[in-house]
Amino acid sequence: MSEVSTEPLPPQVPKASRRRELITFFILAFGIWPIVAVGVVGGYGFLVWMFQIIYGPPGPPAH
DSSP states (O other): OOOOOOSOOOOOOOHHHHHHHHHHHHHIIIIIHHHHHHHHHHHHHHHHHHHHHHHOOSSSOOO
8 A cells, every 4th residue: 555645835936936946047057167278278278388388398408
């Protein structure tokens, strides 16, 4: 035999909350994360550039 749960169903998400969640998603997906991605790639490029200024470009040593 299977038992029937007597717990109430979870409340439905209000439309205002869902709209706010969608707006937050779009701001993150198309605003903040692209800026973070460009910053990370740019920062890595800057670190490589500074490393090469100090230690020289990669490759065998010049004769």
